[in-house]
Amino acid sequence: MDVFNSRIHKWYSLFKRDLPWRNTRDPYFIWLSEIILQQTRIDQGLAYYQKFTETFPTITDLANASEDQILKLWQGLGYYSRARNLHFTARHITEHYNGVFPRQHHLILSLKGVGEYTAAAIASISFNLVYPAIDGNVFRVLSRFFGISEPIDTGTGKKIFTAIANELIQGTDPGMHNQALMEFGALQCTPQKPDCLKCPLKDQCYAFSSNKIAELPVKLKKTKQRDRYFNYFVLSHENKTWLKKRTEKDIWKNLFEFPMIETSDATSIEKLLSMPELIKFVDPDKAIIKSVEDWKVHLLTHQRINYRIIQVNLLQEITMPLDLIEVNKKDIFNFAVPKLLETYLTGNS
Ligand code: SF4
Incomplete structure (x- = not known):
């Protein structure tokens, strides 16, 4: 010793x-x-x-x-x-x-x-x-x-x-x-x-x-990882976009993110666009899907976050649910967002 x-x-x-x-x-x-x-x-x-x-x-x-x-x-x-x-x-x-x-x-x-x-x-x-x-x-x-x-x-x-x-x-x-x-x-x-x-x-x-x-050393437990699928909608109208605060007892509590629909698998875009949750923030008749990015993966200790970004141009102003915050695009960096969205916003993916 x-x-x-x-x-x-x-x-x-x-x-x-x-x-x-x-x-x-x-x-x-x-x-x-x-x-x-x-x-x-x-x-x-x-x-x-x-x-x-x-x-x-x-x-x-x-x-x-x-x-x-x-x-x-x-x-x-x-x-x-x-x-x-x-x-x-x-x-x-x-x-x-x-x-x-x-x-x-x-x-x-x-x-x-x-x-x-x-x-x-x-x-x-x-x-x-x-x-x-x-x-x-x-x-x-x-x-x-x-x-x-x-x-x-x-x-x-x-x-x-x-x-x-x-x-x-x-x-x-x-x-x-x-x-x-x-x-x-x-x-x-x-x-x-x-x-x-x-x-x-x-x-x-x-x-x-x-x-x-x-x-050496010996470790017994292997970390189990759960797959999750996050579909982010980056809404855009003039100089505005919308964010939502994550308030649930879950990862990234109190951070901000784009409106998101979580699906149980890598759902096709057609199926996603027909989901009833979507109508809360995008009316397909009043919007154009500008782009759909490929799925990417963000690893956490116990979760594998599969995510994709869907850019949507709103053709006219629509009334958003109260929990969506209207943000001037130039102010978006004032909000704390999860790493994967920071990567998206800074173009460092
Ligand atoms: S295993 Fe670690 S403690 Fe042992 S000789 Fe190598 S570096 Fe040194």
Whole structure:
């Protein structure tokens, strides 16, 4: 254990990336960086971190922002519930803790959107508390070095990894130690083809000596993906188009999108145009279908969104349902939209 720690710590002091959240212990910034970086690459997350810290320098600024403003800033990162939880928690801390981030681990863990991993990261980095932060990188390093073949996504597996991580963190600077392990997994002991020959742990690494790098760590559950089919209608009349806010308990809650009909499969355009829902916003007698794009796919963790864009020119003004918002086309970028529509609007598909 001592050899493992000392070599990882040394490696970290030599090779860690200089990232803005590494130059602070302020729990607000650490929390922000951890939430932004969940399921996000560092290079992408960095720009969001900078935008958020510049726009909301304090937790009270974040609490006082409107949800639309936060979602707009978050646009493109995906997992929008993280942004909503961020807002909720900022308000909670402002109301219940006078804007001061709680210092105790159990209170940090009780915050909305903060799980075991994030609580441990904040507690250790900001408050020097001895809690191991175990993310995917740490699971991988421990599994390979110690030769643990218990799946990382089972109760037993989690207990085994937590026990080892707990032992390793004792007597260290916990914030530095947690970051060192995570960084080592991110840069050195990578998922594919780690550069073991240059690894400071290679002489004692189980996976390297037994040629089991590709087999570790073991994961049991395969992510099941559900196919969904979204037919978007981009309505156009003079300089106007229409958007709708997604209010249901579903993906992209509170984001805006073009009027959409969800179908159970890749329905033909003829069948789609005969659906009764359509008449709510397009009367075929008063509109021309300008174009129908091919189906495209947008992948989420548990869902595969098949979507297509149907451009419709309205021949005359029609009365739209109340939940459709009339938008001047030049203002469309003021609205937070899902990534796939942002891609469509910016022409980066
Ligand atoms: S030797 Fe290879 S598998 Fe083992 S810890 Fe180093 S990089 Fe990871």
